[in-house]
Amino acid sequence: MAFSGWRGFRPGMQVPMSDELFYLLFLFGFYATTVVTYFALGYGLTWVNGRNPERKIQKGRGSDRRRKAEIRQSLASMFSACLPLTIGLYAQQRGWAPAPWAFSWWTAVPLFVLCMFLYDTWFYFMHRLLHTKWLYPLHALHHKSVAPTIWSTYSEDVLDNLLLQGFSAAIVFVVPFPPAILIGQRLFEHFNGMFGHCGFEYFASSTTRYPSPLLSTTFHDQHHSGFRYNYGNYFSFWDRVLGTISPNYDQRVKTFEQEEPPLVLSQAIHLAEVQEKAD
Known part of the structure; x- marks a missing residue:
């Protein structure tokens, strides 16, 4: 049986199983990939952070005391982040949504940029809705991490995350992105987050x-510390147009540019530099 909904991603792909079983396996496979990369990047970047304490954005504010709770919550929320993508791809396959455009390397970049902009638009306005008094109870869990860490990326209510990531399930009914673009955007969003x-x-x-x-990372970090600014995800466009950009974001980034120390990947080198400064 040919999976017509995946044309342009893997042309002519044959699968000896039902649509439902295939997408169920895709859902759990994508979830497993998300979990594995969450821990791999999490521990890797934690290692790098430990060697570059001068780069910490909210200096003097502890950020690791909720790590275990954040990880437990993330394991549930990562599933709700993968579900909308699976729903969107399944809707394309079943013909409930317009047939996706054919994928080609010539159109991949402009389509990916368009997908990013549309997702950023969805994220901005959905994020602002989650900060209203009616929906904030869903979002409050995520803001328990005032000084966010990599472990708090998915530390949010399952329904909260489902609303933010629901883009992948909704956009296929409006713009027929090829599956490769939708999958690529979700992967990029995972690491970007x-x-x-x-x-x-x-x-x-x-x-x-x-x-x-x-x-830069400072943008979303200021959202956690200030709550009422910086609702965007990939771009500052909507925040600037609608006046929700943090007043000191640009200056803060410029300060980091001017004062940011060299990246350190070796503890031994770092200790030698500290000792040299002390002498």
């Missing part, structure tokens, strides 16, 4: 402040 919550700044540059719409 983890770096955005890591609490340490590694990306400060002129490309992450005005007039560029791109963001």
Whole structure:
């Protein structure tokens, strides 16, 4: 049986199983991939952070006391992050949504950028709704992490995360993105979210402040510490247009640019540099 909904991703793919079983396996496989990379990047970046304490954004504020609770919650919320993607792909396969455009390397980049912008739009307005008094009870759990860490990326109510990630299930009825684009965007969002919550700044540059719409880790970190600013995810576009950008975001990034120490990956080298400064 040919899976017509996947044309452009793997043309002519044959699978000796029902649609339902295939997508159920895809859901759990994608969830397993998300969990494995969550821990791999989590421990890896924690190791790097430990060697670069000067890059911590909220200095003097503890951020690890909720780690166990954040990880437990994340294991549930990561499933709800994978579910909308599976629903969207299944809807395409069953013909409930318009047939996806054919995938080609010539159109991959512009389609991916369009998908990012549309997701960022969805995320911004859904995020603002979650900060209203009616929906904030769903979002409050995520904001228990005032100084976020990489472990708090998915530390949120399952329904909260389902609303934020519901883009993948909804967009297929409006824009027929190829499955490869939808999967790529969800993977990018996974890693982007983890770096955005890591609490340490590694990306400060002129490309992450005005007039560029791109963001550094400081952007979302300020959302956790200030609550009423920086609702976007990939871009600062909607925050700037609608006046919800943190007043000191651009200056904070510029300060990091000017004061950011060299990246240290060896503890021995770092200790030698500290000793040299002390002498």
